[in-house]
Structure formats: C-alpha cells, structure tokens
Amino acid sequence: MSETSDPRDAEERYDPTILVDKWLPVWDKLRLFEAAGLDGVDDDPREKRYVLDMFSYPSGDLHMGHAEAYSIGDAIARFEKMRGFNVLHPLGWDSFGLPAENAAIKRNMDPREWTYANIEVQYESFKRLGISFDPRTRLHTSDPEYYKWTQWIFLQLFERGLAYRKSSPVNWCPNDLTVLANEQVIQGRCERCGALVTKRNLTQWFFKITDYAERLLDDMQSLEGQWPERVLLMQRNWIGKSVGAYVDFAIEGLAEPVRVFTTRPDTLYGATFFVVAADSALATSLVTDGQRPALEAYIEDVKQATDIERLATDRPKTGVFLGVHAVNPVNGEQLQVWASDYVLADYGTGAIMCVPAHDQRDLDFARQFDLPVRVVLDTGEADPSVTGVATAGDGVLVNSGPYDGLGKTEAIARMTADLAARGGGEGATMFRLRDWLLSRQRYWGAPIPIVHCETCGAQPVPVEDLPVRLPETGFQLRPEGGLSPLETATDWLRTTCPKCSGPARRDTDTMDTFVDSSWYFLRYPTATNDDVAFTPEAMERWLPVDHYVGGVEHAILHLLYSRFITKALHDAGLLPFNEPFKKLTNQGQVILNGAAMSKTKGNLVNLQEELAKYGSDGVRLTMLFAGPPEEDIDWADVSPSGAVKWLARVWRLTGDLGAVGLGLAVDGGDRPVRQVTHRVVDEVTRLMETQRFNVAIARLMELTSALRKNVDAGLLGSASGAAAVREGVEALLRMLSVFAPFTAEEGWERIGHEPSVVQAGWPVADTALVVAESVTCVLQIAGKVRDRLEVSPDITEADLRELALSSPAIVKALDGKEPKLVIVRPPKLVNIVPS
Numbered sequence: 001m002s003e004t005s006d007p008r009d010a011e012e013r014y015d016p017t018i019l020v021d022k023w024l025p026v027w028d029k030l031r032l033f034e035a036a037g038l039d040g041v042d043d044d045p046r047e048k049r050y051v052l053d054m055f056s057y058p059s060g061d062l063h064m065g066h067a068e069a070y071s072i073g074d075a076i077a078r079f080e081k082m083r084g085f086n087v088l089h090p091l092g093w094d095s096f097g098l099p100a101e102n103a104a105i106k107r108n109m110d111p112r113e114w115t116y117a118n119i120e121v122q123y124e125s126f127k128r129l130g131i132s133f134d135p136r137t138r139l140h141t142s143d144p145e146y147y148k149w150t151q152w153i154f155l156q157l158f159e160r161g162l163a164y165r166k167s168s169p170v171n172w173c174p175n176d177l178t179v180l181a182n183e184q185v186i187q188g189r190c191e192r193c194g195a196l197v198t199k200r201n202l203t204q205w206f207f208k209i210t211d212y213a214e215r216l217l218d219d220m221q222s223l224e225g226q227w228p229e230r231v232l233l234m235q236r237n238w239i240g241k242s243v244g245a246y247v248d249f250a251i252e253g254l255a256e257p258v259r260v261f262t263t264r265p266d267t268l269y270g271a272t273f274f275v276v277a278a279d280s281a282l283a284t285s286l287v288t289d290g291q292r293p294a295l296e297a298y299i300e301d302v303k304q305a306t307d308i309e310r311l312a313t314d315r316p317k318t319g320v321f322l323g324v325h326a327v328n329p330v331n332g333e334q335l336q337v338w339a340s341d342y343v344l345a346d347y348g349t350g351a352i353m354c355v356p357a358h359d360q361r362d363l364d365f366a367r368q369f370d371l372p373v374r375v376v377l378d379t380g381e382a383d384p385s386v387t388g389v390a391t392a393g394d395g396v397l398v399n400s401g402p403y404d405g406l407g408k409t410e411a412i413a414r415m416t417a418d419l420a421a422r423g424g425g426e427g428a429t430m431f432r433l434r435d436w437l438l439s440r441q442r443y444w445g446a447p448i449p450i451v452h453c454e455t456c457g458a459q460p461v462p463v464e465d466l467p468v469r470l471p472e473t474g475f476q477l478r479p480e481g482g483l484s485p486l487e488t489a490t491d492w493l494r495t496t497c498p499k500c501s502g503p504a505r506r507d508t509d510t511m512d513t514f515v516d517s518s519w520y521f522l523r524y525p526t527a528t529n530d531d532v533a534f535t536p537e538a539m540e541r542w543l544p545v546d547h548y549v550g551g552v553e554h555a556i557l558h559l560l561y562s563r564f565i566t567k568a569l570h571d572a573g574l575l576p577f578n579e580p581f582k583k584l585t586n587q588g589q590v591i592l593n594g595a596a597m598s599k600t601k602g603n604l605v606n607l608q609e610e611l612a613k614y615g616s617d618g619v620r621l622t623m624l625f626a627g628p629p630e631e632d633i634d635w636a637d638v639s640p641s642g643a644v645k646w647l648a649r650v651w652r653l654t655g656d657l658g659a660v661g662l663g664l665a666v667d668g669g670d671r672p673v674r675q676v677t678h679r680v681v682d683e684v685t686r687l688m689e690t691q692r693f694n695v696a697i698a699r700l701m702e703l704t705s706a707l708r709k710n711v712d713a714g715l716l717g718s719a720s721g722a723a724a725v726r727e728g729v730e731a732l733l734r735m736l737s738v739f740a741p742f743t744a745e746e747g748w749e750r751i752g753h754e755p756s757v758v759q760a761g762w763p764v765a766d767t768a769l770v771v772a773e774s775v776t777c778v779l780q781i782a783g784k785v786r787d788r789l790e791v792s793p794d795i796t797e798a799d800l801r802e803l804a805l806s807s808p809a810i811v812k813a814l815d816g817k818e819p820k821l822v823i824v825r826p827p828k829l830v831n832i833v834p835s
Helices: 007-013 019-030 064-082 098-107 111-128 144-159 209-223 229-239 265-270 281-286 292-302 307-311 360-369 408-421 513-517 520-526 536-542 558-571 607-625 640-657 671-689 693-712 719-736 741-750 797-806 808-814
Strands: 048-053 086-088 163-173 178-180 198-207 241-251 258-262 273-277 319-327 334-340 351-354 425-431 450-453 457-460 494-496 503-506 545-551 581-587 590-592 775-781 784-791 819-825 829-834
Touching: 019 111, 019 607, 019 741, 048 064, 048 536, 064 086, 064 111, 064 545, 064 581, 064 590, 064 607, 098 111, 111 607, 144 163, 144 457, 144 513, 144 558, 178 198, 209 229, 209 241, 209 425, 209 558, 229 558, 241 265, 241 351, 241 408, 258 265, 258 351, 258 425, 265 408, 273 281, 273 319, 273 360, 281 319, 292 319, 319 360, 334 360, 351 360, 408 425, 513 558, 520 536, 558 581, 607 640, 607 693, 607 741, 640 693, 640 719, 640 741, 671 693, 671 719, 693 719, 719 741, 775 797, 775 808, 784 797, 784 808, 797 808, 797 819, 797 829, 808 829
Parallel strands: 048 086, 048 545, 273 334, 545 581, 775 829
Antiparallel strands: 163 178, 163 198, 241 258, 241 319, 241 425, 273 351, 319 334, 450 457, 450 503, 494 503, 775 784, 819 829
16 A cells, blocks of 8 residues: 555645646646637648637736636636537626726726736636636727727627617616616616616717617527527517507697507507607697696606616506597597506607506506596406406407407408508507617726817728727716716817818717627637728638537627627628527526625625635535536535545545556456446546536546555456556546646656646547446336346337236236236336236
C-alpha cells in the first residue's frame, strides 16, 4: 500500500483550494480553450460547436447564480471539446446600463471606473471557477470598439424603415429618471430599482418589431424540442396573435369613422356603448367642452397607473362620458362614447366596442355606470345583467337580426363579409406585441447615431464617423429640470449636419442595453476585428449558436429581441440564418431556505466564502449534482462538504494507482471491471447529451466505489487487474474533468500522465462490454415474486413466456391451473395473473 492508502490521510491531504493556482497557468500556457479558426485561417477539419453562456453584468463580484449558470455552460463546452469538436466558448460583459450609472452617482465617480473595476474582479473569478473560455473573444459592450457596431446596426434598421421616432405615452421611472420598455415594468414597478412607474408623453426612438410579429411566431416551430416549452409559450403569449375584424363606427363631430378591432364581430348587435383610451388623442378630440374638465382631471389620475395595472381584470372600473355618441354600424343604435383607463392608447386602435353581456370587463363597466346590457349569444347560462357574470362561450346568435341561429364560426365569417361588402370593416389580425421602445434618457449607454438639423430633420451619422463616443467631461450625470445627462453636454451636442453641413444637434438619448445584448453573440467570432461587426465567413462558420445557456427571466426581453435583430439583419442580406440559437437550456435559481437570496432579506450566500471553504470544484460539483439544470437549488439542502469528500476519494484512488498499469494492454484486462467502466461511460455519455448532469455525477460516484473495491481487493497486484483498474480510473478522470476540472487534472498527473486531461478526450464505450451477457428476470404471480431467471438481454417475448411457465416454482405455484393472463416485459419481468 502506498502512504496515501489511509482514507483519513487522503482527505486531510486533498485540498481543492490549492489546485487552482497550480493548474490555471498550465492551461493558459497550453492554450487549451482557444477555438481554431478565429484568426481567419480555417483549416481545422473538426466539426464546430458554439456554446454560449448569457453574458454577465458587472455589478460586483460573481454570485451564486453565476456559479450555477456558468458551471452548466462550462460542462457542456468541455464535454463537446473532449468529444473532438472545435469549440467556441467565449466570455464577455453586458457593461452598459443603469446600475453602473446609479453606482457612479452614489459614489461620485465615473461609470467607467466602477464598471471596468468590476469586470476585472469578475474576470479573475471566472478563471478561478475553471470556466473554459477563449480569452481572445473577450468583449465589453461599453467599449467604443463594440458600441460602434451597435450604432451601425441601428443605422441598418434606420435605413430600412425599422427604426423610427414618435411621441407617445411611455413608462417613466421617477427614481432612475428614464423611460422603460413595457417588458421592464414588473407588477407596476421598475425592474431595476423597484420604484412605481408612471406615464409621460415623450418623443422616443422605436424599433419596428411588430413588422416581424408573424415570423417571430411562425419560426418558433423550428425551435420546438430544442427550446424549453415554457419559453416558447411565454413568447407566443407576449406576441399575442388575435384573428378577428376591423369595424368602423361613425362618431358625432368626426368626418371619418373610428376603426376598432374585435375578435368577435359576430356579437356586434350586443354592442351597447363605446370606449376610447382616456390618455389618447382621440379622447381629447372627441370630448365636448362641458365634459373636458372632467376628462382632464381623469387623465391625471390615469397617469399614475401602469399598463399592467390598467389591464388588471380585478381593477375597479372608472371612466368619463365624453358627451358624444357613436353609431352601431349593424343596427344604427346610438352608443354613448366613454373614456376609460382599461383601454390603452397604443394597443390596437385605442378604442373598443363594448359588448357587456359577453365580456367581463365591459360588463363590470356597464354595471358601474348603469349602461344597457343585451344578450346576443344563447349559451344556456343565466342572464349576465342579473348574475353579473358575462357569458363568453360560443353559443348561438340571438337578438341579432338576420344572423339569429348561426353558430360562432359561420356568424363571424358572414358578419365580416357583410361589413367588407358595405365598406364598414374587414377581416384583420392583431398582435399584443408593440414596437420596441429603445430610447433611454441616461448617460451610460450607446449614443443614438442621429443628428437633428432644422433644415434636413433627423439624419444618420455616416458610418465612417462611428462610433459616436460618449463625452467623458462637460456633462452632468444627474441633471436637474428633467434634462437627460447628454443634454447637458453642450460641447458634445453641437455638430454639423452630414447632409447640408449646417449646424445640428446630436440625439441626446442612449440605447436600451437590450440593443447591446441583441447581437453580441454575432461579435464573438470576430471580437478582435475592429474593421467590421462580423464577417460573412465567421457567420457561415460559427453561427447560429449551437447551445445557449441562461435564465428563463430573459424569455421575453433578450431572447425575443435577439430573434428580431437576427431576422432583420438576415433580411438585409447580412446573415445566412434567421434564428440565433439552435438549442436553449435554462437554469433555475440558487435560493436559501426556500426563498430567493437578497440583501434586503439578509439571506445572501457569499460565493467567495464558499469557494474558500470548498474550492471551485466543490462548488461546481454541488451545483451540478443538486438536480436538473432547470430546477432551483436550495443551498440549505445541498452538501458541498459531501462533494469534497467524494473528490477526496477520487484523489486517493489516483494516489493508490499511481503509475501502476501504465502501458499495459487493456484488451487483456479483467473483464468484469472493464464491463463496469464501459457501462458507466455509455450511460454518462447519454446523460451528458441530455444535460442530466446530476445523474451522470451519481454514476461517476458508483464507478468510484466499484474501482475502490477492486483496488482494496488487491487487483492492482495482477497485470489484468491493473490494466482494468487503470482503464477505469482514466475514464473516471476524463469524465470528471467536465464537472471538477482542477481535481481531474491533478489526478491525471498523479497517475503518470502529462497535462492535460482535456487533450485525452472523452472515453468511448466498447459496445461488446456494454451489452450484458445476461440479465435477471423476475417472475411474479399476482405481483408476488416466485422465481428469478438469468436470461439473454435479447430474449424474445415468446421465449421468455415459455421459460417462465416452465419454471418449477411457477408450475408449483399455479398448481395445475391455467393462468388468466401472462404479462411479459422482456427481458426483466413476467407477471402472471392466475385464473
């Protein structure tokens, strides 16, 4: 026995925290994780894999969530590399944004200083966590060399009419003093700071994502089975396709009719009043002088509510009668026109026909203001005007003139056709999705590359003048009077018009940081090339991303925007693909005692403290062993110390093996030991392909125990035993390296190999050793075990049935009776139901 044969000695000697400093310089010297072909010379014959983790925001050092997410992505990248693929696994930072600006204001410092200091801290932490990234790909979205191309992408969309400017009510965060997209308002509050969001009318820049609504929906079919179903469902719901009809209503005082959208034109006879968005221009233009003061006061109240609050079904219904009437186009009835907050100005046409008998919100409004309710669908349910519950089923039309007796489908078709025939409407499709609001009144973001000229209007900055750099001096980070920071940069503001050379002013908005992250995956393969955003060769070679790893919280924002930008650039002839990510894996959260970690709750687990106690391998292994990637990890329920103990047992195993068996032919190795190894290799390979890391690790633990037993039984004393055990330990370390790379590397050296275990590749199972020579088949009568047989794994159902009925134990138990039913599940089970 070697001096490390005592497991207590081994666990004392094994220290996962000291392995990091030993092996990081070795890996750097070997340039293990650099993808071939990034230098433009693509002569590597290996198939490529692009594995990408959603990049980090540099708000401080890494936290437990980073450790989980990046451990998952790294396991995938290392597995693919060891299988022989040419792997691109890059690293970057989403380094623009509000947190940096707010931190700079709080500390009275430049956002650059805070941002880049945090990036360096995170970079070192990523390295010490053992993340196998290619250092040549490193990027930061706040670098001028990066945001030059963000601005270029803006101009590509601007030239194609997909970037435009308009005045509209927007979500306003009074704390961060900036506009928020609808997706950035969570339950009425700013997703960043938690402040209650209000409304303001501002002139803003938008991307026309609505032009792509149908394609964003249709193309999800290609993602089925590769993206989590809940992500696809969330995107479908956010896009919100509705098929119905436009209906035109004449209104007093207007020369042109007002068009509304409805999914149920068949219920037009049930429309008894009309509602427009209170904060819309239409409401202001329709209201009579006598009702104007009431409307203006009401609008001030509406500004205090977010869109989400306004659309809540349980919100009390409020409104103001505008003093005018609309005409129902199918029966000529006069309908009161009201303004209310449950209709949004920028959704649909900002006006709706109200059918209170068959829509709950309309019914609640009608009951609040004593408006008529008319049933036009016979659903067999009680009268809504009595019950207060709208009947929204299909039903059969009643009280609908010539349409009485029709079912929903036929009635919709006929009503739509009749409206179109007399010029009063047409069939239509509507989407819940609204255009992407990208203007932000902040400093720390990419400036919008537009100049405003009194003569020529909004003009794009010429590409050769990009980037439009942020001013470094001469501005106020938190100005007074509602100005944006860039509006105070007077020297920076003044420029010349690129069209007429006259005086002009730069646009003072910066872009939503989701613009930065909507294309960063395109930049990585050419991150060091400052002459282009990306090259056609790199896009053809590396994209789309093969496997993307990140949180489900980005299902609507980042992922939807990235899909849109990819499609827009594809249509511009710049990309040969129209979906950015082939496969998506979401990770769960790391929580503590059933609750999300937060500073306010005082339940944070400090990652650096965990790394100091358990080492990078101990933390990584704990994250991956806790459960499937998509499930939450409760740090109170896991055992990093248990992970370290197992790693110590692996370490001891490598010490006991040492150089024993090195160079021996494995073909003559002990067959039972080899069978155990190859069956584990086969199963772990399949588990890795489906990202079931926790089960894969469990199988490695079983292999460790099996090898330990054979070592303790003295198998190292024979050539056949030593060869088989060595094969098993080598396979164990190669597989372990994707989960606990430092320990695997150390073990690889301890058994006599030069670094690196990564270069040894993934073990391949011998099918002849994987297939069992026999399996145990259980024979039952009425669920009770009566006998066991050793049978071939390939035995047929008929042969197994015959063997089972011939078993002496079964014959005796049946006692001459014919079985009522014989259930055969080859090769492992036969269950007999007696008569």
